[in-house]
Amino acid sequence: MRGRPMGMRKSAVLLISAVLLAGCSGTDEAAPPPASSPVAKPATPTPTPTPTPTHRKLKPGAKGPDVEELQRRLKQLHYDPGKIDGKYGPSTQMAVWAFQAVNRMKQKGTLGTSFWEALADPEEPRPMAKKREKDRVDVDLKRQYLVVYKDGAPRLITHISSGSGELFCTEDRGCRYATTSxxxxRTGRRFSGWETSPLGRLYNPIYFNGGIAFHGALSVPRDPASHGCVRMPMHIAEYFPDLLGANVPVHVRRPR
Known part of the structure; x- marks a missing residue:
């Protein structure tokens, strides 16, 4: 049998080589996956700031829900504003005075932002004496308020009006200055109802220093105005004798 021409042999070799190469690098083999694109993270929503509660400015004579909120908060903190009725009357005003005094605030007629902030985070009354009996009364003559403590905690904080410091005279006792010493x-004698004294009428008086007593009065101004007794609002004097027992320590001071 005659052999194939040399040209045909070379063509066959080239064809076989091409087939073998196609078996290693042909398109039949799966191509490597393309590099993955970075996945975008979902945007974090911006938190909505909690709105700060706002209250309208209040002054005596105001009415409405803000006044009722004021009264409830004062009551919660043991300042007695009287009836919770949404009316900013004299009883609420005296409770506000006491709160401002304890928190060392100016006793402004209009309650604004600083007052509401203090009402949300109030200060505790400062003790008047080193000896701090669990049941006692502390009287601050400089800031005109008293605190009744029961079991070591404030039970009542109220505005008062003590001795004016002015000179006054009576027929039987001569002249002296109206001071609260x-x-x-300690608490002593008490009287139920109106008692008439040489210097005026006292409602539900509880005496603690001779003729000096805690008592209800029809007039309890912001400043000291009595002859020496400690005046308090009438709505508080109604139940004060039930709150304050006999022989209870009373600390009266004029702190800085």
Whole structure:
């Protein structure tokens, strides 16, 4: 049998080589996956800021829900504003005075932002004496408020009006200054209802220093105005004798 021409042999070799190469690098083999694109993270929503509660400015004579909220908060903090009725009357005003005094605030007629902030985060009354009996009364003559403590905690904080410091005269006792003496005393004699004294009428008086008493009065101004007794609002004097027992320590001071 005659052999194939040399040209045909070379063509066959080239064809076989091409087939073998196609078996290693041909398109039949799966191509590597393309590099994955970075996945975008979902945007974090911006938190909505909690709105700060706002209250309208209040002053005596105001009415409405803000006044009722004020009264409820004062009551919660043991300042007695009287009836919770949404009316900013004299009883609420005296409770506000006491709160401002304890928190060392100016006793402004209009309650604004600073007052509402203090009402949300109030200060505790400062003790008047080193000896701090669990049941006692602390009287601050400089800031005109008293605190009744029961079991070591404030049970009542109220505005008062103490001795004016002015000179006055009576027929039987001559002339003297209207002062409320500082010191440590104890509650003693008491009277139910109106008692008439040489210097005026006292409602539900509880005496703690001779003729000096805690008592209700029809007039309890912001400043000291009495002959020496400690005046308090009438709505508080109604139940004050039930709150304050006999022989209870009373600390009267004029702190800085």
């Amino acid at each position: 500082t010191g440590d005393f």
